[in-house]
Every structure is written in C-alpha cells, then in structure tokens.
Amino acid sequence: MTDTTDPNLALERRTGLPDALRVLLEEYPRAGWEDDPGYQGLIAFWLDRHMMFRRLTEAMREASEARLDGTSEPERYAAAMSRYGSMLVSQLHGHHQIEDMHYFPVLSGKDARIASGFELLDKDHHALDGHIARFTETANAAIRASDGQTLPGLAKDATGAFHEEIARFETFLDRHLLDEEELVVPVILKYGASGL
Template sequence: MSDIPRLVAWRRQLLEAHTRLRFALATAREAARDGADLPDAPRDLLLYCHGFCVALDGHHRGEDTLLFPALAAQHPEIARVVSMLTRDHELIAALLARFDAAVRSTESPATLALHLQGIAAIMESHFRFEERELEPLLDRLELDADPGAVLGPL
C-alpha cells in the first residue's frame, strides 16, 4: 500500500469519528427528550448517555495523547491551535462529568436534555474548529498508529 492513501485517510478518519459522535449525541438527546414517556427511561438514558460520554472521552484522550503531539511535532506552527483544542477537551470533560453525575443521580429527562443541549453546542463548535484547522494538515500527517487508538473506537 502506498503512503498517500494512509496519509489522506487521517482526514477521513477524523470526519468519520465526528460523524459517529454526532450520531451518538443525537441518540442520547432523543432518549432524554422521549424519556419521560418510557417505562425503562432511567435504564435507557443511562445506557445511551454513558455510551456517548465514553465514546467522546475516548476520542479526546486519543487526540490528546497521539494525534495532537504528532501534528505539533510535524507542524510546530499549530501549537496555539493544539492548545485551544486541548482546553476545549478539558471543558468538555467537565461538562461530561457533570452530565454523568446528573444521569447517575436520576435527574429528570428534561434536566438531562438541558445538559446534552449544552454539550452539543460546545462539541459542535469544537468539532467545526478542529476540522477547519486540522483537515489540511491531516492529509500530510505521518502517524503510524491504529486509528481507533488515535480517534476513539471505530
């Protein structure tokens, strides 16, 4: 296999990871929105919301430990962007921790939906910034690593 497809694949891998996370968030938001009318709402919300939180956290941990250091090493000019993205990850982690606490304390589906609305707004802004700033660099990224470890489970 030539280097070109592998290098270009990092852009595709990032976009696919973001698409999966957007879908997971939409599923969790739907479960919270419809949860008040379902007999198994607490269990279902815990399942959907926990799955989303774990997936997003895994995605960010992989970026922080593997993707961002590789990009910064190959493109030192993006140090400020990497710093901003890392701060976003810390903010999102705090929001996820608060959300997880709300889920575990059996807050109402309406309250959980509000948490998810806030997470969605920050996450979407973060993803768009990340995609805009990193996509061109991902086409040239030289990183010999498992995409699941770098961007979260595929």
C-alpha cells in the first residue's frame, strides 16, 4: 500500500505514479488502450473530457501569448479568456465532484493493490482547488486589465502574470490527468465498468 502522506507524492512534486500503483498499467499499457474492446464507451468519453481540459488550457495559454505579442485585440482576448476560463473551471469542478463521490469509491474497491492511488487522486483534487483559485484570480485580473481603459503597461503585466499562471496550472493539471488516466483506465479495462 502506497503512503499517500509522503510529501514526494504531492501533486506539485510528483513526477509520476509510484511503481506500486503502476501494476495494472504494466498489464494494460497506454499504447494498447484504444485497441482493447473495453475502451469504447465510458473510457473513451472520460478521456475525451481530459482532452477538453488540455485543449482549453492550451487555447488560453496561446491566446495570452498572442495578446502579449500584440497580435490580439484586448476585447477579443478578454472575451476568449472569460469564455474558456468559465468553461474550464466549471467543467473541472463538476468532473472532480463526480470522480470523488462516485467513480473513485467504486474503482478503489476493484483492486486492493491500487486502492491508495484513489486517495492520492482525491488529494490532487484538493490541491487543484488552490491552483484553480489562483488561476481564476489571475485570469480575472487579466480580463479586467483588457478593458481598454487600463494603462498598456499594467494590462501587459496582468496578461503576463496570467500567462505564467496558466503555464504553471497546465503542468499540475497535466500531471494529475496523466496519473489519473494511468490508474483508472487499466482498472476499468481489467475489471470492467460495472457499477460505474
């Protein structure tokens, strides 16, 4: 059983799942997921949600880069950040809530060897709440600074701060998503999606 209180397993420090939690991944490596008959349905849908989160963060980072380069208008940038940011935050919260309240409890009971992995993913969700709060705060500051009335230097500073935050957020979110995928997908492929 993996000690989920180990500080090296914190989302901000972890570089991957510990070997003890990768036992099913060895049996069901990522390269073969799409070819497995159990892939279609829940797994494909769930991975598509993860891809949406990645695309939204990428779009926001790229839009911030365009704004910093001066190739995007302030109003267009503000509208895109508001739309993408709202979608990302609301969809992430809903996704994590369903996982914490339903999927993780069911999946953790399917194989005792990886049960502590779901505790680790739950801790990630709590850590991500803090990152989401910082992301939202810096996004809102960048949106407000793009009102056309803010001095250009201050607007650029706010956009630069958000660009740094979105890059940091992407790193932590991707670490969590990768680890979650490498824990959840193999357990569903091995034991099926019953109860989910």
